Amino acid sequence: MDLYDAINRRRDTRAEFTGAPVAEDVLTRVLSAAHSAPSVGMSQPWDFVLVRDPGKLEAFHEHVATQRAVFADALDGERAETFSRIKIEGIRESGLGIVVGHDPTRGGQHVLGRHAIADAGLYSTCLAIQNLWLAATAEGLGVGWVSFYREEFLSGLVGFPDRIRPVAWLCVGNVADLPDTPDLERFGWRHRSPLHSVLHKETWRER
Amino acid sequence: MDLYDAINRRRDTRAEFTGAPVAEDVLTRVLSAAHSAPSVGMSQPWDFVLVRDPGKLEAFHEHVATQRAVFADALDGERAETFSRIKIEGIRESGLGIVVGHDPTRGGQHVLGRHAIADAGLYSTCLAIQNLWLAATAEGLGVGWVSFYREEFLSGLVGFPDRIRPVAWLCVGNVADLPDTPDLERFGWRHRSPLHSVLHKETWRER
Numbered sequence: 216m217d218l219y220d221a222i223n224r225r226r227d228t229r230a231e232f233t234g235a236p237v238a239e240d241v242l243t244r245v246l247s248a249a250h251s252a253p254s255v256g257m258s259q260p261w262d263f264v265l266v267r268d269p270g271k272l273e274a275f276h277e278h279v280a281t282q283r284a285v286f287a288d289a290l291d292g293e294r295a296e297t298f299s300r301i302k303i304e305g306i307r308e309s310g311l312g313i314v315v316g317h318d319p320t321r322g323g324q325h326v327l328g329r330h331a332i333a334d335a336g337l338y339s340t341c342l343a344i345q346n347l348w349l350a351a352t353a354e355g356l357g358v359g360w361v362s363f364y365r366e367e368f369l370s371g372l373v374g375f376p377d378r379i380r381p382v383a384w385l386c387v388g389n390v391a392d393l394p395d396t397p398d399l400e401r402f403g404w405r406h407r408s409p410l411h412s413v414l415h416k417e418t419w420r421e422r
Numbered sequence: 423m424d425l426y427d428a429i430n431r432r433r434d435t436r437a438e439f440t441g442a443p444v445a446e447d448v449l450t451r452v453l454s455a456a457h458s459a460p461s462v463g464m465s466q467p468w469d470f471v472l473v474r475d476p477g478k479l480e481a482f483h484e485h486v487a488t489q490r491a492v493f494a495d496a497l498d499g500e501r502a503e504t505f506s507r508i509k510i511e512g513i514r515e516s517g518l519g520i521v522v523g524h525d526p527t528r529g530g531q532h533v534l535g536r537h538a539i540a541d542a543g544l545y546s547t548c549l550a551i552q553n554l555w556l557a558a559t560a561e562g563l564g565v566g567w568v569s570f571y572r573e574e575f576l577s578g579l580v581g582f583p584d585r586i587r588p589v590a591w592l593c594v595g596n597v598a599d600l601p602d603t604p605d606l607e608r609f610g611w612r613h614r615s616p617l618h619s620v621l622h623k624e625t626w627r628e629r
Contacts, residue, residue: 216424216425217423217424217425218423218424218425218428218556218557218560219451219455219557219560221425222455222458222553222556222557223458225458225460227460243617244426246617246621247617248426248429250615250617250620251429251430251432252552253432253434253552253555253567255567255569256606256611256612257604257606257607257611257612257613257614258612259614259615259620261620262620262621262622262626263620263621263622264622264623264624264625264626265621265622265623265624266624267624268624271624282537282538285537285538286532286534286537286538289532289537290532294532298534301534303534303535316626322612325493325496325497325501327493327505327508327510327606327611327612328510328569328570329569330489330492330493330496330570331489331492331493331569331570331571331572332569332571332573334544335569337541337544338548338551338589338590341544341545341548341549341552342548342549342551342552342555344545344549345459345460345548345549345552345553346429346552346556348460348549349425349429349556350425350426350429353425353426360460360462362462362535362536362538362539362542363535363537363538364538364539365538366539373622373624373625373626374625374626374627375626376626376628379626382545383545397464399463399464399534400464404463404464404534405463405464405465405529405534406464407464407466408457408466410450410453410454410457413457413466413468413469413470414453414469414470414472415469415470415471415472415580416471416472417471417472417473417474417475417478417580418471418580418581419469419471419523419580419581419582419583419586420581421583
């Protein structure tokens, strides 16, 4: 798939998963794309845990449901009503969760480019996620990033040691289709902004 | 360009910039790709400041040189010798810096999916950078992410208010070519790891 098509077709997928297993060769291409991301000092500080165990998927689904309730409780009126119609995860339906972890010790003490910016490694791990997401799109898969969770819960679920920080749970799977319009726009939660609203020349100015 | 080709051709560019200006339509496509990235609750929390002013490029180059010296001073023997041969930035040669900022207030108080993970917005801003980088690769441009800087210096240089965090300085420009092998590998600083070293099933295991 053309790069720009992948960028434009990519969606955050919640409701479209079919549950059909992802072929191993496809999954390897998608994970290899993630592992080809740039990283500070070539530290490649990410880990990927593939979760298919139904008990684990159910446990994470239930945890996310409690966090959904926490967020819903903070909303009033129209926001609460709009949110109530939005599906926030396809953990069980996708059949595969890819948990992305960040290991700040990868690459040893002297990681080139990380001494001044402690979070530079964390940024690298995020770049790997975007490569994964685009490759999955090109392969016809859906990806849904779930962020309604407590980090310590997810760490416990997949056995991360203390040093590894969970950065994402990605629902990955075959889909009936990918919507043309993002869910949050379709459901009236929020709309995309024009490019000029985030663009500045030489000096940042309030918009 | 095919997505996988863009992922594999992408390099962190230091020495290959020609200084030829980037055409406006090309730059708009690259920035639009960044602005099409996924973001938590569709908050689109990024800002892009285009820096071409020679005085600003020179000032940032000089600041980065001081930070290079700080890193070099911490190295011994072979590491110091290897690092001495590695070019870490093409700030002046590229002629264009894109400073990426992260605004944690974008989208208001109730950003869907951010209540549990404070850094979810920061992650989104990184995804935009990877879209930018891949689009630039497809357009035949080089991108070099510079992280040898102090955040407060860069904020001051482009006038970010306190709430906006600088996440990256990206040197962006036309290039003579993109190397097949990453600089850090060519110069013997560090080598890429195989995919299996970061892959786990159901539960994370020490490798």
